[in-house]
Each structure stands twice: as structure tokens, then as C-alpha cells.
Amino acid sequence: MDGIAPISLSSKQHAWQLKAREFARDVLQPASLARDRIADPAKTFDWNIVRQGSQLGFRTAVVPEQWGGHGIDFVTQALVMTELAKADSAMAKTFSQCWKWSHLIAEFCTEDQKERFLKPFLADDTYLLGHAGTEPTAGSDHRLPPEDDPKSGWKLSAVRRGDEWLLNGEKCFIANGGVAKLFFVSTRTNPNVGIREGGTEFLVPIDTPGLRVGRRYDKSGWRFYQNGELVFDDARVPHANVIGEVNEGYKTRGGSFGDLELSANALGVCDAACAMAMQYSKAARPAARYILDNQMIQLKLSEMQMLTEALRSFVMRMAAEADAKMHGVNNVLLVNFSSDVIQRVTRLNMDIHAGTGVVEMPAAVDKLVRDAGIWTHLAGDSVQRMKAVRRQKLI
Amino acid sequence: MYNLTLTAEQLEFRDTIRDFVEREIKPVATHSSRLQPLHPPFPADLLALAAPLGLRTLMLTEEHGGANADTLTACIVMEELAAGDVDVAMAMAHTAFLAHALFEGAMNTEQRARLLPAFTNDEHGHLAYAGTDTGGPGWQYHRNRAAPAARVTAVRNGGHWILNGDAGFVANAPIAGLIAVEASAGVLIATRGAPGLTVRVPGTDSESVIPWIIGSGGYVTFKDCSVPVDNFIAAPQTLRRTQGHSVALTAAVNLGLGRTAFEAAIAYAKLRVQGGRPIIQHQAIGTKLAGIAISLEAARNLIWKAAWALDHPESAASLPTLPLETAARVFTAETVCEATEKAAECFGAMGVMRDMPLQKYVHDAVKFLHANVSSAVDMFEIGEAVAGFESSAA
Numbered sequence A: 001m002d003g004i005a006p007i008s009l010s011s012k013q014h015a016w017q018l019k020a021r022e023f024a025r026d027v028l029q030p031a032s033l034a035r036d037r038i039a040d041p042a043k044t045f046d047w048n049i050v051r052q053g054s055q056l057g058f059r060t061a062v063v064p065e066q067w068g069g070h071g072i073d074f075v076t077q078a079l080v081m082t083e084l085a086k087a088d089s090a091m092a093k094t095f096s097q098c099w100k101w102s103h104l105i106a107e108f109c110t111e112d113q114k115e116r117f118l119k120p121f122l123a124d125d126t127y128l129l130g131h132a133g134t135e136p137t138a139g140s141d142h143r144l145p146p147e148d149d150p151k152s153g154w155k156l157s158a159v160r161r162g163d164e165w166l167l168n169g170e171k172c173f174i175a176n177g178g179v180a181k182l183f184f185v186s187t188r189t190n191p192n193v194g195i196r197e198g199g200t201e202f203l204v205p206i207d208t209p210g211l212r213v214g215r216r217y218d219k220s221g222w223r224f225y226q227n228g229e230l231v232f233d234d235a236r237v238p239h240a241n242v243i244g245e246v247n248e249g250y251k252t253r254g255g256s257f258g259d260l261e262l263s264a265n266a267l268g269v270c271d272a273a274c275a276m277a278m279q280y281s282k283a284a285r286p287a288a289r290y291i292l293d294n295q296m297i298q299l300k301l302s303e304m305q306m307l308t309e310a311l312r313s314f315v316m317r318m319a320a321e322a323d324a325k326m327h328g329v330n331n332v333l334l335v336n337f338s339s340d341v342i343q344r345v346t347r348l349n350m351d352i353h354a355g356t357g358v359v360e361m362p363a364a365v366d367k368l369v370r371d372a373g374i375w376t377h378l379a380g381d382s383v384q385r386m387k388a389v390r391r392q393k394l395i
Numbered sequence B: 001m002y003n004l005t006l007t008a009e010q011l012e013f014r015d016t017i018r019d020f021v022e023r024e025i026k027p028v029a030t031h032s033s034r035l036q037p038l039h040p041p042f043p044a045d046l047l048a049l050a051a052p053l054g055l056r057t058l059m060l061t062e063e064h065g066g067a068n069a070d071t072l073t074a075c076i077v078m079e080e081l082a083a084g085d086v087d088v089a090m091a092m093a094h095t096a097f098l099a100h101a102l103f104e105g106a107m108n109t110e111q112r113a114r115l116l117p118a119f120t121n122d123e124h125g126h127l128a129y130a131g132t133d134t135g136g137p138g139w140q141y142h143r144n145r146a147a148p149a150a151r152v153t154a155v156r157n158g159g160h161w162i163l164n165g166d167a168g169f170v171a172n173a174p175i176a177g178l179i180a181v182e183a184s185a186g187v188l189i190a191t192r193g194a195p196g197l198t199v200r201v202p203g204t205d206s207e208s209v210i211p212w213i214i215g216s217g218g219y220v221t222f223k224d225c226s227v228p229v230d231n232f233i234a235a236p237q238t239l240r241r242t243q244g245h246s247v248a249l250t251a252a253v254n255l256g257l258g259r260t261a262f263e264a265a266i267a268y269a270k271l272r273v274q275g276g277r278p279i280i281q282h283q284a285i286g287t288k289l290a291g292i293a294i295s296l297e298a299a300r301n302l303i304w305k306a307a308w309a310l311d312h313p314e315s316a317a318s319l320p321t322l323p324l325e326t327a328a329r330v331f332t333a334e335t336v337c338e339a340t341e342k343a344a345e346c347f348g349a350m351g352v353m354r355d356m357p358l359q360k361y362v363h364d365a366v367k368f369l370h371a372n373v374s375s376a377v378d379m380f381e382i383g384e385a386v387a388g389f390e391s392s393a394a
Helices: A011-037 A047-055 A074-087 A089-108 A111-123 A257-283 A295-323 A330-354 A363-378 A382-394 B008-029 B044-053 B071-084 B086-104 B109-121 B238-271 B283-311 B313-318 B324-345 B348-352 B358-370 B375-387
Strands: A129-132 A157-161 A164-175 A182-188 A199-205 A211-216 A227-238 A360-362 B126-130 B152-157 B160-171 B176-182 B187-191 B197-200 B209-211 B217-228 B232-234
Touching: A011 A047, A011 A074, A011 A089, A011 A363, A047 A089, A074 A089, A074 A257, A074 A295, A089 A111, A089 A129, A089 A182, A089 A257, A089 A363, A111 A199, A157 A182, A164 A182, A164 A199, A182 A227, A199 A227, A257 A295, A257 A330, A257 A363, A295 A330, A330 A360, A330 A363, A330 A382, A330 B358, A360 A363, A363 B209, A363 B324, A363 B348, A363 B358, A382 B283, B008 B044, B008 B071, B044 B086, B071 B086, B071 B238, B071 B283, B086 B109, B086 B126, B086 B176, B086 B238, B109 B176, B126 B160, B152 B176, B152 B217, B160 B176, B160 B187, B176 B217, B187 B217, B238 B283, B238 B324, B238 B358, B283 B313, B283 B324, B324 B348, B324 B358, B324 B375, B348 B358
Parallel strands: A129 A182, B126 B176
Antiparallel strands: A129 A164, A157 A164, A164 A227, A182 A199, A211 A227, A360 B209, B152 B160, B160 B217, B176 B187, B187 B232, B197 B217
16 A cells, blocks of 8 residues: 555544644734744744744644544644744744654663753753754765765764763754754764764753853844854763663654655745635735736646645644554655745745736735745755665665 | 857856855854845845946946846846845846837937936946736736736926826835836836835834745835926836846746755865765756756746847848747746755755755745746746737737
């Protein structure tokens, strides 16, 4: 069987979808454009949004129920991310970034680590999670380590001193950098072999001595979502914070959730673009005709809806397969597809609003295009596209 | 004979501007403070830097203090200037085109003698043209259209014309020393600061919109604005025939944007090492850059051919009946949009950072698709041309 097409939602899934829709409409949407407009990238963030979302369960949604979370399944995760992203893609990502690493804690962390990190995460509405992988000289190399250059990839060094490890180096573009309280940090514990054999993951709380947050990155899109620089200067991390085994860090990464996450988020942006374009087309009247009466507009609207619905089918199928514990390379192809679709759909929305030419563009239309541009730079580049084939080769 | 061997003079123009842009414009234009895309202030300081080059008078004859550049030469120059900054290039291209069209195409000797020195002596004075609707198809594709009506009325009162009305969006209006107005009576010249003439910049009075223009421009309104009778320079629609030159120059400016993104990507791809070698040596990046090179060269060929055709109207019989400059504009807009996106992709995450120029190149390239005249309208115009359609009233 190639996949599962979910036809109907359970009442629990539907309830989460509705809860997310209301939160997005009442809290995220009204704040979205104002946050996007703030020039200082460190000031676009709003803790009230995090607190309110957390109290509704969106921050801890995927932590298993036995640990005090909500344990929502992948289908529900996809539904919630889509609903949140309809209002603001970057705000949705701030919440789902926590899910990504909740998955990892549940799968790889020891009982002691869960006690020390999962409990405070659950108890504190402002406890956010992030992962530190990328370095100035390790971008695509850490996502697709080149087989013929084992020394490439992240270089942040971790050296053991008794019960502690000393971490030295720098991480860049780090998700939730500047706002997260706990980072999953990819280090090099054996520089003489490739990162698949010589990398180790650590749990590093933000108050670790020797760790500091550098600059915040000033992105053209996803303005609310924080990306920061992390600087490790003899940062002291206890051995008890090693995730899994030393030198086996490559096995303990985010898994395929990241692909579903980006794709479901893209779907929300596409939904927003379709709604915006249809509403505008039905309302606007140049000269003698409704905008919607033009074939060029009808063709563009139709293409937007066609691509969005195809993406929805793909996203929901992958979510259902994840729930059925079916794994393959299709998740990678899904994120590639979502990257193409989100660019195209947000640009068509802009074309429709531009009509026969404009000198002012609705800020909301421009924001969707800028947010969509982020996909090309984190998931749509060539490396991401080649990942599916590489994985099949290695199977 | 269709021939694109550039003359020694054209090559010298090109190299002079390229050198100037590298030395004077790029270091300022790519400074992080200028790369914020939402409400970029018009770079008046950069425009002032370019003033001594004499580009405003580029297309005027030598007799009138210009360089006698034809449209092809002007396109070559504006591509170079745009590689430094598109806003500067667009403003300059518009003034260069209008200087020729107004002073040499529309004014009589007396008017030129009176108005030209004021323009040539003030190197920061630019030109604007408040026309009627272009008369293009808009949404009225393949429908007969009424002749465009003047938005501004001109009523004679003794030695003056009194202008009233909303001229809509006018390119260069905020920086213009002279604004030519296509009013009901004909084309009149209003001067900067004339009582009753106001200019409002788009996107400044509402947070729900952002300005979507390349270069300088503003909404122009006349309220009992008085213009001397002597400033009546031409009958209505006189200047419409020359608009093609402006379209070709817009495409050239757009091309300069694509080229600068391409050059940045090449330089970075040679430096950035991933996968054990400079990324330009990876097939995925190499072919991406090759694709950009091909598309930009195709756009340049179309622009130059359109410019050459405008410079050689006698060649009409040997060229296709397409409106070549419109084809060049729409093709270049689409091509450069894709080229800047691909170029930015070569930069990974740096491609979306506001302290790097790539995200601005992408944002500017998207603006070219819609600013003032959208690509959709260009396609309608070409669609009507290939069908042989002519609006009975136009």
C-alpha cells in the first residue's frame, strides 16, 4: 500500500483544528502585520502570544500524555500547524519548533533527562526549545554530509573533562535563538571522521556558563520567528546531558517531523493566499467589470486552488503515514513540493492584487511572498532536493 | 542592417558608467542601512552622486548640451547604472528620455531657449510627465476603448492656463523641476513649487499598504494651478508616440538588476565551500548559474533589438510587427524575477537576510512585474498586436 488518505477526522482531531482556528483568528491574525513591520528583528517577538498559545496547549501539544502533554498525533499536528500558519506562518513555526524537539526528547532522552528538562518545559509557558546545527562553514554540509569530504560539517568542538564537556565554537541562524531556554546542540567529538561517526548531541540550557546569544538575524520574511547566533566559549555541559551515545549524534536528530512541519505550515500560507485572492477578486471592480470576470484572474485563482489542494492531500497523507509508522523518502519530496507550491501560490495572489498595475501593494500580500521566500532558503535549495535520492542510495 | 556591434563610443560609455558604479554607487547602495525593503527612502544622495556624469542630458543632441545618445546607447548606460541601484537608474532613465521627448520632440525654439537652461543648469532637477492613461488595454482586452480622457483640465484665463484635477501617479514627480502635464487642452509645463501643485508619495499614509514603485514617483494634484500661456508645448497625445523608448529603458534598468544579482551569485559561489569544493563546482549550482546567464543574455538581446528598432524606424519592414519594447519589458521582468531568486538561492540562508543585498534584489525584481504597469497588461498588448486588433477609438 502506497499510503493512507484520511477521509474523516476524529472528534479529537477536529476539536484541535477548531481550537487552533480560533486562536489563530483571535490572537495571531490581529498581531501579524504589526509584528512583521517592526524593523528591529529582536523586537518582533511577543511573549504574550507564546503565553496564550501555551495555555491553550499549543506549545506542549506533542509531548506524550503520560508526561503531562497532549500527545496529539501527526494528523492533528498537521491540522494545527496549517490553521496557525493561516494567520501567521512565523508564529506557527515558533510553536511547532517546540514540537520538533519534544519528539526527540520522547524518543531519545533518558528518564533522568526527561525529569530535568521535560518537566520544566511543561511547567513554564515561556520555555521554548531550539536546535543548534548550522555553522558559518556548515550549511548544506550538515544536512547532506558529502561522502567524499569527511571533515566537512559542523566543527563546534566538545572535549570531555571529567564529568563535564567543554564546548567551543559558534552556531548561526539558530531557531528560537534569543528566546529558547533549551537547545539541542550538534557538536564534533571526533574531528578526524565524518559527522555521521564523530558527532554528538547535547542538551544545553541557555544559562550554561560560557554560552551566550550573539546577534539576532534580520530576515526578510518570518519576522516574528527568532533566529540567533550562539557563541560557545568553554561552555561547560555535564556528561549527563549527552543525548544518546557519544559520537552517535547523527542518529538523534529531528527526524522527518521537520519536513511535515514545513509543509503543513506552507499549506496554511497557501490557504491564506487563496482566501485573500478570492475575497479581493469578488469585491474589486475596475471600470465596468468585477476583477473575477477576467479569464486571467480565473486562471490564476484556479491554479492557486489546484496547487493548494494537491499540497493538502500530500500533507495529510504523509501525516497519516507517520501515524501509521510508515517511513520513506516521500516526506522529503513533500517539503520540496511545498516549497514550489508556496512560492507559486503567494506570487499568484500578488499578481491578482496587482491587476493591471499598482503603485501600492497591500502589506499582507507582500508579507505572504516574503514569508514564502524563506522556504527556498531553508528547505527548497538544491541540497534539500537531492536528499530524497541520497537517502534511497543509503538504504 | 541589423547590427549590434557596439561602437567605440558606446563601449566607452559602458565602461565609464560601470567604473563609476563600482567605485561610487555599490559601496553605498549595498550598505545594510539601505537594504530594508518595505519603505526604502528614495536614494537622493546617490542620484546626486551620479549627477555630474551628465546622464540627465544623455539623449539630448550636442547642440542642446547633451551626448546625443540613441536609445540603444541609453539602454546600455542604464543597465550599468541599474547594476548599482535601480531607483537611481530608473529616475535617471526617465529624465533622460523626457529631456529628449520634451525639449527636442515637443517644444518650439522659443520655449526651448526659455526652459532648457533652467534644466541643464540645475543638475539636481529632473523631469516628469503627467500623462493620461496610456491608452493600453488594461482589462479591456480586445474591446473597443474610448480614447483616454485627460485627468487634468486646463482653462484659459488671460495670460495663463488654470490647471485642475488629479493626475494620478506620476513617475519622478517628487524630484522633478519641471512637470509636463497632458491636460485637456494639450501638454503644458508646470514648474516645481508652483502654487496649487501638490505631490504625495504612495504608501505613506496607510500601514496596510507599502509603496510598489521603482525609482521616484508620487500622486500629483493640481488645484487652481496657474501656468503661463507660453508653457503650452504640444497638442494632446503628441508624446504618446515616443513612449516606446521609455519602455525599452525600463527593461534595461530591470536587466541591470538581474545582472547585479547574477554577478553577486557568481562571486559568492566561487568563495563558498561546501561539499568539499567551491559550490560553483557543484552541478546543481553551476547549472543554476548557467540558466541565469542564458536568460539574461536572451533578455539583453530582446532589449537591444527593441532599442535598435526604435533608433531605426526605417527598418520596420524587416522586423516582426510585435511591439518589441513591450515584449522586452515583460520578458525581462519575468526573467529577472526568476534570475534574482535563483541567485539568492546560491547564498543559502544569507539570501534572505536584510543586511545582505540579495533579498532586496528579489523584492525589487518582483516589483518590476507590477509597478505602475503590470506584466498582464503587456501580455494583453502583445496579444492584441499578434491578432492585428486595433481599438477603433484609440
